[in-house]
Amino acid sequence: MGGKTRMTHAEAERTQKLRHMLEEKRKEIQQQIDELMVQHRHLWDDLVPDEEDLSFRNHTGENQISILEGKHLMCRQIDAALQGLRAGTYGLCVDCEYPIKEERLKVQPFARRCLECQANAEFIQSSR
Helix, strand or coil, X not given: CCCCCXXXXXXXXXXXXXXXXXXXXXHHHHHHHHHHHXXXXXXXXXXXXXXXXXXXXXXXXXXXXXXXXXXXXXXHHHHHHHHHXXXXXXXXXXXXXXXXXXXXXXXXXXXXXXXXXHHHHHHHHHHC
């Protein structure tokens, strides 16, 4: 079979479930981005803002841009996760190579480690 193994029914079901979860999460984040963009545009609707208005708007605009950058990063991470899913590597721990529990992936869709390996990695990092 050219080095590829056939996916079991359970694996195919897990893959489909994970794909759906990632696509829904990406759609949710994209909707949040769209809403933030509309809010950002409306910050400047007043024709004659005073100095306080400008200060508030600049501060709010900077916060919104920061949030937007974080949301865009999440979209890129989800896109990478979807690529990994197609390649057969998504949902596998980069350290132990066992499947990451779905509960963890629901909370952290772009998690690269299972909880145990993540705890070990954080312990090693904090020991330095």
